Amino acid sequence: MDELEAVATITGPGERARRAGELITEHQRAITALSQIRRAALEDLDRAGLTDAEIAERTGVTRQRVGQLLGYTTKIK
Numbered sequence: 001m002d003e004l005e006a007v008a009t010i011t012g013p014g015e016r017a018r019r020a021g022e023l024i025t026e027h028q029r030a031i032t033a034l035s036q037i038r039r040a041a042l043e044d045l046d047r048a049g050l051t052d053a054e055i056a057e058r059t060g061v062t063r064q065r066v067g068q069l070l071g072y073t074t075k076i077k
Helices: 003-008 013-047 052-059 063-070
Strands: none
Touching: 003 013, 013 052, 013 063, 052 063
């Protein structure tokens, strides 16, 4: 049984809410850390001279998403 299923089976609503909140916090921390890692990697690729299209192809996201993640809206490479 994974953590999500385990939380869903907690019978006490207070304890279930508390544990769900703890898991949300843990996962939000992980998402923040992973987002920073991904952003740094995209910046490395950008500094290496890859175009947004090349970065998109290597990372499996769209060219537009690359631009969003790198924090620009008008730069087109």
